[in-house]
Amino acid sequence: MDGFTLDITAENIRSLQQLFPDVVSEGRIDFDRLRAALGAADALAPAAPEHYELRWAGKAAARREVQQASTATLQPDPAASVDFADTGHVLIEGENLEVLRVLQRGYFGKVKMIYIDPPYNTGSDAFPYPDDFAEEREAHDQRAGQRDELGQLRRQDVWGKNMRESARFHSVWLSMMWPRLYLCRNLLREDGVIFVSIDDNEVHNLRLLLNEVFGEENFVAQLVWQRSKKGDAKLVASVHEYVLCFARDKAALQGKGNWRLKKKGVDAVLTQYEALRQQWGADHAKIREAMQAWFRGLPEGDARKAHKHYNWSDDRGLYFAADFAGPDDGRASRPRHDIPHPVTGKSCKKPSTGWRWDENKTAWALAQKPPRIHFGPDESTIPNRKSYLAEISSEPFSSVFYRDGRSATLEVEGLVGKGVFPFPKNTEVLSELIELATGPDDLIMDFFAGSGSTGHAVMTLNAQIDSQRRFLLVQYPEPVEEKTEAYKAGYRTIADITRTRLAKVSQQLRTRAQAEGAPAPDLGFRYYRLVPSNFRQWRPRIAGPAELLTQLELFQQPLRAGVAAGPAMLTELLLKMTGGPDLLPLSVPVQTRRVGEAEIHDVAGGLLWLALAGLTPEVVAAAVDARPQRLLVPGHEFGADNPDELVSNARLQLADAGVQLQLL
Incomplete structure (x- = not known):
């Protein structure tokens, strides 16, 4: 009971929806469609030519959101990182739309694969969504860096649950997803791909949304992931979800070759076979006996045992004597040519359905050394x-696959605690997708990082196959609700869980590598937080003389009060001041040099130097000697009584050495 009388209008709308489902959307009636359904010929006559499109309330605002610029930056936190100076992995704490804006320069066209597991819009999951009339939470403003140094809101989002009862239930989810998908597309390489997990609540809308953002022609697959064998339901038990895959440019992706996954256990079988070849040479009968005995000794369920039918051997390698008969499709024209036996010379018995190969291909197979046909x-x-x-050791990824979801839960509980993070993604599945779609040195991004499953998968895959893939994760510091297991375990935000899991995975893999005497891959990560800019911002609208004087101070001191020339300022410069062919990611190596009393940050082995403390004759002399490509110096500090003369002389000396001087 809600204390109110019957809502007649709502009841009438529900009745109409039962009769005409297409005329009601999100609780509202489209009267033109209703008139058309009732036979009015001109009801949907358009003012302009009709075309196919996805529309929702707030789409125009979502498009405008993409054009918004950000003054925010990222602040490094070495204390919360693991191997900060040496790692290529990055974890960012902050609101992901703002972070995507911040990353547009440094990561434009650098990401090979994006995997995200966004809110499924079930009516119970929380996410930030546009609301022009909503006040932001103070915690959201501070932790996500949503206010500038003057206290102005950058965006107006509300963080909360999008309830099914909302009149804009689907619209607010689409408006949340649109700008994020649009901006992340910029970060993908030409041959890059995106995988998006989703369930039945929004899969239909997400497919259309991705069609708009990436282009319908770049659709790759809609994977069906069965997560359990059975479920409870009044009508049909839903035991699956989806993973949608789109390419940045499908033609460029296909130009890089086919996607294939190594069959599990194949490498171990081939290694065993090579050992037997070393032992028995060309005695293929002995090799076969030994392979059969080895397969029999493997435990049931062992991935290697799935290849036990590969136990024949010749000088080309290990093989299976596969069926040579054509399919039983009733065709009388199937090839039925004679194949002579190599010993007796007589024609071999033919299958009732004819041969799989025609006479020309059979002749080719017989002419090979050794022949590609196995005789009795x-x-x-x-x-x-x-x-x-060895020739069929890999296979394409199936569009339908089964992987139990409970194993992922147990894996996460073993790292961060029982009941801390529900419904994590299976790292084995993510590892397979990463191995399928990326190369050994590629960058993988996840801006809905959750508990950090994508980062976990990248680290584990690198350890298993000796690759150097890197991850870039983004997680909003969503507060953990009190009285939950996560809160009791000491976590205060979801980002705390992400960071803890990755740190423990790092420790776990490092310990395993030491025990096995194997070299450890990159097992660290750099931790950053989204914060307001270190620089004062020029405001185009000046309220009065006092504010004008404040703005003019930008020419004398561009840094905000309390900001020192240190790592935070260096990070912002790398994110915002680079461009063209030398775009620099957050993981770029930086070495610190001492030049007199000043510190020089040497970025990427001489690609550029940053002298944040100012320009001095000692700095100029060191740059002339080392010859970096560029020397960047804050324009407000020159370290001399006559800065104009110093800058002019420095520019001439540096130009003679092939060094470009740039004042910030």
Whole structure:
């Protein structure tokens, strides 16, 4: 009971929706569609030519959101990082739309794969969504860097649950997703791909949204992930979800070759076979006996045992004597040519459905050394074709696959505590997608990082196959609700859980590598927080003389009060001051040099130097000697009584050495 009388209008709308489902959207009636449904010929006559499109309340505002610029930056936190100076992995705490804006320069066209697991819009999950009439929470403003140094809101979002009862239930979710997908597309390489997990609540809308942002022609696949074998439901048990895959440019992606995954256990089988070849040489009968014995000794469920039918051997390698018969499709025209037995010379017995290959391909196979056709002891046995394990060791990823969701929960509980983070993603599945779509040195991004499953998958994959893939994760510091297991365990935000999990995965993999005597891959991560800019911001609208004087101070002292020339300022310069061919990611190596009393930050081995403390004759002399490509110096500090003369002389000396001087 809600204490109110019957809502007649709502009841009438529900009745109409039962009769005409297409005329009601999010609780509102489209009267033109209703008139059309009732036979009015001109009801939907458009003012302009009709075209196919996805529309929702707030779409225009979502488009404008993409054009908004940000003055925010990222502040490094070495104390919360692991191996900050040496790692190529990055974890960012902050509101992901603002972070995507901040990363547009340094990561434009650098990401090979994006995987995200956004809110599914179930009516119970919380996410930030546009609301022009909503006040932001103070915690949201401070932690996400949403206010500038003058206290002005950068964006107006409300953080909360989008309830099904809302008249804009689907619209607010679409408005949340649109700008994030649009901006992340800029970060993808030409041959890059995005994978997005989703369930039945929004899969239909997400597919259309991705069609708009990435182009329908760049659709790759809609994967169906079965997460359990059974479920409870009044009508149909839903035991699956989806992963939508789109390419940045499908033609460029296909130009890089086919996607294939190594079959599990194949490498171990081939290693065993090579050991037997070393032992028995060309005695293929002995090799076969040994392979069969080895397969029998493997435990049930072992991935290697799935290849036990590959136990024949010849000088080309390990093979399976596969069926050579054509399919039973009733065709009388199937090839039925004679194949002579290599020993008796007589024609071999033919399958009732004819041969799989025509006469020309059969002749080619017989001419190979060794032949690619397997014969029995005499002509009474139907020949087989040889399927070599080394040649079919990989396979395409299936659009439908099963992986139990409970294993992922147990994995996370073992790292961050029981009940701390519900419904994490399975790292084994993510590892397979990463291995499928990326190369050994590629960058993988996830801006809905959650508990950090994508980072976990990248670290584990690098350790397993000796690759150097890097991750870039973004997680909003969503407060953990009191009385939850996460809060009891000491976590205050979801970002705390992300950071803790990655640190423990790092420790776990490092310990394992030491025990096995194997070299450890990159197991660190750089931790950053989204914060307001270190620089004062020029405001185009001046309220009066006092504010004008404040703005003019920008020419004398561009740094905000209390900001020192240190790592935070260096990070902002790398994010905002680079461009063209030398775009620099957050993981770029930086070495600190001492030049007299000043510190020089040497970025990327001489790509550029930053002298944040100012320009001095000692700094100029060191740059002339070392010859970096560029020397960047704050324009407000020159370290001399006559700055104009110093700058002019320095520019001439540096130009002679091939060094470009740039004043910030």
